[in-house]
Amino acid sequence: MIPFRTHLPNNFDLPRRIHRLAELAYNLWWTWQPEAQRLFSRLDSALWERVGHNPVRLLREAERACLNEAALDTAYLARYDRVLSAFDTYLTRSDTWAARAHPELTRRPIAYFSMEYGLHETLPIYSGGLGVLSGDHLKEASDLGLPLVGVGLLYAEGYFTQRISEDGWQSAHNNPLNFEELPLLPILNEDGQPVIIEVDFPDRRVALRIWEVRVGRVPLYLLDSNVEANSPADRQLTARLYWSDLDLRISQEMLLGIGGVRALRALGHDPAAWHMNEGHSAFLTLERTRELVAEGVPFDEAVARVRAASIFTTHTPVPAGNDEFPLWLVDKHLAAFWPQLGLTRDRFVDLARNQQPWGETFSMGVLALRLSEGRNAVSELHGRVARRMWHFLWPERAEEDVPITHVTNGVHTATWLARRLRVLLAHYLGEDWLEHLDDPELWDRVRLIPPEELWTVHQHQKRKLVFYLRERARQQWLHEGVHPVQVIASGALLDPYALTIGFARRFATYKRADLILSDVERLLAIINRPNLPVQVIFAGKAHPADEPGKQLIQHVYRIVKRAETGGRLVFLQDYDMNLARYLVQGVDVWLNTPRRPNEASGTSGMKAALNGVLNFSILDGWWREAYNGHNGWAIGDDRDPDPESVEEQDRADALSLYETLENEIIPLYYDRDAHDLPLKWVERVKESMRTVAPHFSTRRMLKEYIERLYLPAAASEVTAVQEG
Numbered sequence: 001m002i003p004f005r006t007h008l009p010n011n012f013d014l015p016r017r018i019h020r021l022a023e024l025a026y027n028l029w030w031t032w033q034p035e036a037q038r039l040f041s042r043l044d045s046a047l048w049e050r051v052g053h054n055p056v057r058l059l060r061e062a063e064r065a066c067l068n069e070a071a072l073d074t075a076y077l078a079r080y081d082r083v084l085s086a087f088d089t090y091l092t093r094s095d096t097w098a099a100r101a102h103p104e105l106t107r108r109p110i111a112y113f114s115m116e117y118g119l120h121e122t123l124p125i126y127s128g129g130l131g132v133l134s135g136d137h138l139k140e141a142s143d144l145g146l147p148l149v150g151v152g153l154l155y156a157e158g159y160f161t162q163r164i165s166e167d168g169w170q171s172a173h174n175n176p177l178n179f180e181e182l183p184l185l186p187i188l189n190e191d192g193q194p195v196i197i198e199v200d201f202p203d204r205r206v207a208l209r210i211w212e213v214r215v216g217r218v219p220l221y222l223l224d225s226n227v228e229a230n231s232p233a234d235r236q237l238t239a240r241l242y243w244s245d246l247d248l249r250i251s252q253e254m255l256l257g258i259g260g261v262r263a264l265r266a267l268g269h270d271p272a273a274w275h276m277n278e279g280h281s282a283f284l285t286l287e288r289t290r291e292l293v294a295e296g297v298p299f300d301e302a303v304a305r306v307r308a309a310s311i312f313t314t315h316t317p318v319p320a321g322n323d324e325f326p327l328w329l330v331d332k333h334l335a336a337f338w339p340q341l342g343l344t345r346d347r348f349v350d351l352a353r354n355q356q357p358w359g360e361t362f363s364m365g366v367l368a369l370r371l372s373e374g375r376n377a378v379s380e381l382h383g384r385v386a387r388r389m390w391h392f393l394w395p396e397r398a399e400e401d402v403p404i405t406h407v408t409n410g411v412h413t414a415t416w417l418a419r420r421l422r423v424l425l426a427h428y429l430g431e432d433w434l435e436h437l438d439d440p441e442l443w444d445r446v447r448l449i450p451p452e453e454l455w456t457v458h459q460h461q462k463r464k465l466v467f468y469l470r471e472r473a474r475q476q477w478l479h480e481g482v483h484p485v486q487v488i489a490s491g492a493l494l495d496p497y498a499l500t501i502g503f504a505r506r507f508a509t510y511k512r513a514d515l516i517l518s519d520v521e522r523l524l525a526i527i528n529r530p531n532l533p534v535q536v537i538f539a540g541k542a543h544p545a546d547e548p549g550k551q552l553i554q555h556v557y558r559i560v561k562r563a564e565t566g567g568r569l570v571f572l573q574d575y576d577m578n579l580a581r582y583l584v585q586g587v588d589v590w591l592n593t594p595r596r597p598n599e600a601s602g603t604s605g606m607k608a609a610l611n612g613v614l615n616f617s618i619l620d621g622w623w624r625e626a627y628n629g630h631n632g633w634a635i636g637d638d639r640d641p642d643p644e645s646v647e648e649q650d651r652a653d654a655l656s657l658y659e660t661l662e663n664e665i666i667p668l669y670y671d672r673d674a675h676d677l678p679l680k681w682v683e684r685v686k687e688s689m690r691t692v693a694p695h696f697s698t699r700r701m702l703k704e705y706i707e708r709l710y711l712p713a714a715a716s717e718v719t720a721v722q723e724g
Ligand SMILES: *Cc1c(COP(=O)(O)O)cnc(C)c1O
Pocket: 127, 128, 129, 130, 132, 504, 505, 506, 575, 576, 577, 580, 581, 601, 602, 603, 604, 605, 607
């Protein structure tokens, strides 16, 4: 272990009385603490918006006069003291859930590896649901007091920002991140030099430096190849998330898997269990095997020990979604590796061999499944699909006995819940409700909330969304040189009182963003009906190399721009966690129309339900488990469609969608009492919050990971060591 330290940059010029704001800015704990957010926004609310909710920048750029004023304002100081005291308590408390329920887990950490992390919009190292899930997982581990360390890559250019041309074509813009303005702490050795670790390639070594992001009590280590020792090409390896070039991709995955293990070792971590969130990090199993073989452990025993302490979560129900590499590429990059395991090339490839119609491949999914004892899908239906998909690895077993279980995803409640709703819930569920948020009985008390109070909060959230979107449209008109129709397409004509449907997620074709547009005339009639207006807000990015995804955006955008929509169809560019928060907190209905069974879980609908927004979705992924007939609406039925008749499935789902929208959703929304309250709607909202919030949270999810997967993995290693 290298002696190392991280320290806060000391170039903040803050008044002494409030100097700990810098500490707060460098720990993402503030991202799920509305009170802490207010400490920043109160300093200069216009600047807070301008810097995109980035406290590091805010503290750097705020006028000294503003800071001085705050340091003399007794109300501000009272809030400051309250927040800092809560922060200190949070970081140091020893009576956490993990310490009480599983003290044996608190001695050594769980290592958690993921290619992307969605922690906050200011740190754009995520592309979608997988990243947001990883971010939420770390936050929950911190809340539960589970010692967990995250490992990922630091993408120097972040994920792209999206612009939509007048004709609906997506362009991708990469913006170099300024690390000085982000909550990134360089890991330095005793001499103040960056700690460097190396990953071996046959012809060279790639050096990596390590940055730490503090997520409450949990450290996230991000690896960065942009160091002087590397060639210009290697310095670019961690520039972007998800290269489509396979050579870059396998190299990145080696940096994550192999480099990640080395980084943890360099920092003195000795994890009790290793969790691979998706197969991108599966090389970590090979590096750990190599370590044991180097210590003299025979290969088969080394593999057995590595497997026993590994957990693999699969997220991809389609075979093509799993990373696979042609064998020549594996030779090119890993030829120096298999001798170190004492293996021939053939036996090495056997660890991950997969047969495709076009030839043999090295499959990261196969590698992860073969070298993990804990394996899980992310919803019940996805578990079934995964067992069928990977049955060939266990040919001697019946399909239902394929050893892949499921842990349904969840969302980090405090991150996604609107502040006003949090206040309302504290009033009716009890001040300490966040401590028990996975207790279904606690949520029964939602029934006690007077409907008008819940409705008032919801209307506030909706106005906030509409005003925010109009302001964005105005800024686009002012600064981006767009055509006027694009200002309308961005939501300039949105009505804060119309029934509002949200559809926002990655634009992958299986998600069928255009299902609601499949009969445009019918939709136009629906949205323009006098006295019963409906509006639909779309948002989402397509991967820059995904041509069908980009064409889908264009198809949607061309319809959105039509004059007959009256500005009631909207496409928002540059979907990110900030926009996601506004949308899941502010619309009335959350629409999800994947082609079943392609949505492994989905999580945005959980965020919506938590905020009193009703789901209207295909019975796929998580919604199939959550839907009870009274807490939202289903599209289609709970049956596996014939994969041969995709068009028929699309047609049937579209019909079901229009019928439910016309006959149930719109009438219910506009059914008002004498005070203009939609009582039956609010009843449904309560049923949705009550049933979804406790179960589809990372609180329930992480406890399940701990008890069903982490504990056996951690115990196995102890046993192996005792026996060995
Ligand atoms: C939650 C979230 C997602 C996941 O959305 P799904 O509908 O589950 O695919 C994707 N992107 C962002 C920015 C999110 O916040």
